[in-house]
Amino acid sequence: MPRPTVTLKIATSMDGRIALANGVSQWITGSEARARVHQMRAEHDVVLVGVGTVLADDPLLTARTVPLPNVQPVRIVADSQARTPVTGRLVQSVGLGRVVVAASQPKGRQVEALEQAGAEVWRCGDVEGQVSPARLLDRCAVEGMQSVFLEGGGKLAASFVAAGLVDTIQWFRAPILIGGDGLPAIAALGLTKMENAPRWRSVSATRIGDDVLETYVRD
Numbered sequence: 569m570p571r572p573t574v575t576l577k578i579a580t581s582m583d584g585r586i587a588l589a590n591g592v593s594q595w596i597t598g599s600e601a602r603a604r605v606h607q608m609r610a611e612h613d614v615v616l617v618g619v620g621t622v623l624a625d626d627p628l629l630t631a632r633t634v635p636l637p638n639v640q641p642v643r644i645v646a647d648s649q650a651r652t653p654v655t656g657r658l659v660q661s662v663g664l665g666r667v668v669v670a671a672s673q674p675k676g677r678q679v680e681a682l683e684q685a686g687a688e689v690w691r692c693g694d695v696e697g698q699v700s701p702a703r704l705l706d707r708c709a710v711e712g713m714q715s716v717f718l719e720g721g722g723k724l725a726a727s728f729v730a731a732g733l734v735d736t737i738q739w740f741r742a743p744i745l746i747g748g749d750g751l752p753a754i755a756a757l758g759l760t761k762m763e764n765a766p767r768w769r770s771v772s773a774t775r776i777g778d779d780v781l782e783t784y785v786r787d
């Protein structure tokens with residue numbers, strides 16, 4: 569069964585930061601770019617984020633297009649210990665579409681609470697106790713999901729990039745500067761040789777409102 573394709577979406581300042589040092593990230597890009605992101609969500613089977621993003625932003629992650637899509641993408645959180653709050657907007661909006669917590673070593677009580685609230689809990693752990701990107705994608709494939717829209721944050725994006733599992737990057741760049749104390753779009757990759765830096769091919773750059781959308785595919 570083929571793994572789903574993965575599109576990584578990043579919304580940054582000109583200097584590649586996804587949030588201020590205090591975690592505030594709303595809103596870096598303008599309303600036109602954000603509308604395009606909703607369209608992109610609607611075009612994918614899955615919207616995926618790390619639990620850091622859920623805890624920082626309490627996001628809904630639905631595709632809010634006009635008109636609304638017939639089926640909402642499945643919303644998945646990579647969350648080793650199943651810390652996703654049951655009272656948050658994601659789980660509370662399960663009536664709008666499936667919500668999955670992809671975990672590694674979840675606590676029984678939290679699994680029970682999430683499942684009771686209508687969310688699903690998958691086990692996709694790696695040897696280090698985090699969520700394995702490959703195992704998560706394999707499970708998506710089993711569920712018939714063919715495309716994943718990965719929306720960050722920087723730590724989860726780095727794991728997928730390091731595992732060579734990102735096919736396309738949709739990079740929205742706003743004309744602001746956040747500075748080196750902001751959060752990087754891609755967390756540490758631990759590279760020591762330039763030739764090992766993952767290389768991408770730029771296929772387009774389009775102005776959207778005040779922002780620029782750059783599209784890259786794996787070289």
Ligand SMILES: NC(=O)c1ccc[n+]([C@@H]2O[C@H](COP(=O)([O-])OP(=O)(O)OC[C@H]3O[C@@H](n4cnc5c(N)ncnc54)[C@H](OP(=O)(O)O)[C@@H]3O)[C@@H](O)[C@H]2O)c1
Pocket residue numbers: 577578579580585586587590591592593596617618619620621622624625646647648649651698699700701719720721722723724725727751755
């Ligand atoms: N501008 C944008 O486009 C954008 C988009 C998204 C987020 N953000 C901002 O980014 C910040 C959050 O980013 P973040 O990097 O702190 O968090 P993140 O990438 O959203 O989540 C990281 C957490 O996910 C869990 N995780 C499970 N499996 C993982 C794996 N294989 N690799 C990496 N993480 C894994 C880990 O927690 P456990 O160990 O508990 O599982 C980890 O700490 C927030 O400030 C948010 O506002 C900005």
